[in-house]
Amino acid sequence: MKISIFGTGYVGLVTGACLADVGHHVLCMDVDQEKVDKLRDGIVPIYEPGLETIIQHTTEAGRLTFSTDTEEAVNHGEIQFIAVGTPPDEDGSADLQYVVSVARTIGRHMSDYKVVIDKSTVPVGTGDKVKAAVQSELDHRGVELPFDVVSNPEFLKEGAAVADFMKPDRIIIGTDSERPRALLREVYYPFNRSHDRTIFMDIRSAELTKYAANAMLATKISFMNEVSNLAERLGADVEDVRRGIGSDPRIGYHFIYPGCGYGGSCFPKDVKALARTARDCDYPANLLNAVEKVNEAQKHVLFDKVSHYFRGELSGRTVALWGLSFKPNTDDMREAPSRTLMEQLWQAGARVQAFDPEAMEETQRLYGDEAGLQLCGTKEQALKGADALVVCTEWKEFRSPDFAQVAAALASPVVFDGRNIYAPEMVTRHGLTYYAIGRGCNQFSVAE
Ligand SMILES: NC(=O)c1ccc[n+]([C@@H]2O[C@H](COP(=O)([O-])OP(=O)(O)OC[C@H]3O[C@@H](n4cnc5c(N)ncnc54)[C@H](O)[C@@H]3O)[C@@H](O)[C@H]2O)c1
Secondary structure (H helix, E strand, C coil): CEEEEECCCHHHHHHHHHHHHCCCEEEEECCCHHHHHHHHCCCCCCCCCCHHHHHHHHHHCCCEEEECCHHHHHHHCCEEEECCCCCECCCCCECCHHHHHHHHHHHHHCCCCEEEEECCCCCCCHHHHHHHHHHHHHHHHCCCCCEEEEECCCCCCCCCHHHHHHCCCCEEEECCCHHHHHHHHHHHHHHCCCCCCEEEECHHHHHHHHHHHHHHHHHHHHHHHHHHHHHHHHCCEHHHHHHHHHCCCCCCCCCCCCCCCCCCCCHHHHHHHHHHHHHHCCCCCHHHHHHHHHHHHHCCHHHHHHHHHCCCCCCCCEEEEECCCCCCCCCCCCCCHHHHHHHHHHHCCCEEEEECCCCHHHHHHHHCCCCCEEECCCHHHHHCCCCEEEECCCCHHHCCCCHHHHHHHCCCCEEEECCCCCCHHHHHCCCCEEECCCECHHHHCCCC
């Protein structure tokens, strides 16, 4: 099938590559000329395991092309995916300007039937806005052409995006007519080999499903972080509590890890946007607001621990920081807890020696001018002469370091583990003081 995709970010690019991989002919369009030039030269602008190989061979096979030409993109496919960003507006609502702009583009250039598919995460009611935007351009042109609008939210996880797209848990399709239903079945047929994972519903329910899924996951994290803060004050170990509750199949082990807060391009903005939607329809959404508030506070917990340890005297200190991306296997730094921590440390007069396996370039782009930041080539270099080690992201390569080497390299032997990836005795055996999230009442003991 011939498919056009607007937006070549994490979602658009993965969608385009995976659809081309199963045999569709995909044109990916983006307004970012530099990005499109890179992609045409075979340079993949994001880090996502497995993506580069797929892009390489589908491009070579001629099934995946890139363009900045809107007209070419509209004419290419009967299927038109909108996968542009929906960043938060000042009031927390999703900014729909890019989505609506693509819808207008489609209305402006289409010459035959199109299925316009919202893959971006968009508030309930956006389907109507997209329909109106396409229709108003058609009216302006004085032409009558058939089209359908579909909601097909994306559930891929950064860091496992290709695998998630290839083997989805579910494919949500919100539509109120038969024609797009049949076409979408065909688009996704190759992904439904073992059993049909498609769930059809109306457009509004599909739009809400995406927000509800992310809000639920964010709620699990904030709940566990709240329990970890209680555990710390009550002398309990949240890791034991986690295992204790996870063994209940109604609760389960997934997504109940305490840490230094969730980040990324989705949870923070989607929880805020759903809360905003709730306000707009006069519903108080107390739970959603609390989830967001707990997370904001949690992003400060690591700084509070470090500051407490050094009795508030951070000026002139150097902190080694392992992990900058908001989670492992991605270079995405959007809303990453590491950013809150670094900014607080700089404000307190401390310096940061940081290492991340993939997010160094992105950190350089964001904080290249920051005098208090030194980006280091390895995790060992980041330790040299630092007063403390802080782990912010649970990358595999941080999970089993040589603690004797860590102790020797640090000027003061202390480790702050923002993801509870170490067993305390593993660290303390080497003469290091160890602080984690929610692991007992000694968390706030102050250095002699
Ligand atoms: N990143 C994720 O893990 C993820 C997962 C599921 C859903 N989503 C949702 O998918 C959407 C896209 O997210 P993303 O992370 O891929 O965003 P992104 O910021 O990585 O990419 C968006 C791309 O859209 C391009 N763009 C903007 N206006 C355009 C236009 N008029 N025409 C063509 N291209 C245009 C931008 O240049 C950019 O390359 C968002 O709504 C997001 O909430 C993201």
